[in-house]
Amino acid sequence: MNQSVKVFSGSSNPKLAKGIADHLGMGLSDIELKKFSDGEISVKIKENVRGAEIFVVQSTCCPVNDNLMELLLIIDAARRASANSITAVMPYFGYARQDRKVEPRVPISSKVVANILQKSGIKRVLTMDLHADQIQGFFDIPVDNLFGSLVCVDHIVSMKIKDLVVVSPDAGGVDRARFYAKKVNAGLAIIDKRREMANVSEVMNILGDVKGKNCILIDDIIDTAGSISGAARALKENGADKVLCYAAHGVFSGKAYERLNEAPFEEIIFTDTIPIDESKKLKNMHILSVANLFGEAIKRIYKGESVSSLFV
Numbered sequence: 680m681n682q683s684v685k686v687f688s689g690s691s692n693p694k695l696a697k698g699i700a701d702h703l704g705m706g707l708s709d710i711e712l713k714k715f716s717d718g719e720i721s722v723k724i725k726e727n728v729r730g731a732e733i734f735v736v737q738s739t740c741c742p743v744n745d746n747l748m749e750l751l752l753i754i755d756a757a758r759r760a761s762a763n764s765i766t767a768v769m770p771y772f773g774y775a776r777q778d779r780k781v782e783p784r785v786p787i788s789s790k791v792v793a794n795i796l797q798k799s800g801i802k803r804v805l806t807m808d809l810h811a812d813q814i815q816g817f818f819d820i821p822v823d824n825l826f827g828s829l830v831c832v833d834h835i836v837s838m839k840i841k842d843l844v845v846v847s848p849d850a851g852g853v854d855r856a857r858f859y860a861k862k863v864n865a866g867l868a869i870i871d872k873r874r875e876m877a878n879v880s881e882v883m884n885i886l887g888d889v890k891g892k893n894c895i896l897i898d899d900i901i902d903t904a905g906s907i908s909g910a911a912r913a914l915k916e917n918g919a920d921k922v923l924c925y926a927a928h929g930v931f932s933g934k935a936y937e938r939l940n941e942a943p944f945e946e947i948i949f950t951d952t953i954p955i956d957e958s959k960k961l962k963n964m965h966i967l968s969v970a971n972l973f974g975e976a977i978k979r980i981y982k983g984e985s986v987s988s989l990f991v
Contacts, residue, residue, distance in 0.1 A: 686977070687757070688735075690712050690749060691738045691740055691954070692954050695770060695970055696736035698974070699736060699974045702974025702975065709726045710725060718745075720748055723756070724753075724757060729762070730761065732763055734765075735754060738771040747792065747795075754799045758799070765802060766801065766803040767796060767801045767805070769804060772810075774788045774789045775809055776811075777789055778790075803821045804818060805823045805825070806822065806823070806825070807824065807825040807973075808927035808952075810900060823976060825973065827969060829989065830950065831925050832859065842892045843893050844867065844895070845857075845868070846869070846870060846910070847868070848910040849869075849872055855898075856869070859925075883910065885913060891918060893919075895925055898927075900927070901930060902931070902932055902935065904938040908938040911942045922943055924947045926948075927949065929953055931956075948965045948966075949967070951968050975989060
């Protein structure tokens with residue numbers, strides 16, 4: 680990578696941004712990020728970016744709106760400083776779960792975010808494990824959606840778990856679970872969740888054989904951890920031996936840590952697309968870095984090489 684490539688970090692995940700820059704054999708470019716007393720965000724790029732290829736690393740995690748606004752201001756600063764092209768590197772894409780109209784008179788929020796990002800002047804988006812693949816179609820610019828499975832599968836294989844079954848916590852994640860099961864040569868199971876009536880607990884039926892098996896729950900996002908914790912208990916009640924959890928994005932809001940701590944998980948493994956509060960980290964939590972994966976994708980984008988070939 681030469682001097683025409685510059686990687687800037689927003690304030691949401693500087694550790695991951697540094698890991699990406701390290702993989703590229705370069706340092707993070709100089710930027711000043713501050714807040715005024717009323718909460719307004721101030722951005723100043725402190726080096727020449729004229730004609731440069733800019734990559735801005737910013738996960739739009741909590742505080743979602745502040746991180747999104749900061750990203751937009753960094754993009755605008757780079758565009759006004761005559762950068763040649765700007766790529767928004769969003770390891771976690773906030774608002775991705777609001778990807779359709781589920782009832783009348785509601786917005787499609789992820790489409791709104793896509794519109795705003797495009798208007799800001801970016802030429803490309805680089806992200807990971809979008810909650811809904813259709814979000815790529817909300818953009819009229821290239822969107823490269825990386826898969827955390829590349830690092831998670833390697834980790835699963837390295838553990839050499841016997842009698843392994845990959846479990847989808849709901850019907851929507853079946854394709855993801857099937858992909859993992861094929862990669863690690865494991866069985867497949869699905870949890871069918873049904874709520875019979877309002878204010879009544881969900882009934883969870885297990886589709887597949889989990890008795891005496893070591894089960895890995897695969898999901899893209901762990902937010903409040905209610906569903907994934909309930910799924911773990913259902914697996915144990917149906918005779919599963921050990922239960923592990925793999926997820927790309929650890930949002931961990933509300934009572935997530937409390938629920939995960941009470942759930943019968945042997946291990947909880949996720950990537951570093953969102954930074955974790957070390958003071959709340961549980962003993963059975965492990966983090967897999969995706970810095971090298973993003974770094975390799977950036978290198979290929981710059982050189983005009985295939986990004987999808989990473990996953991062949």
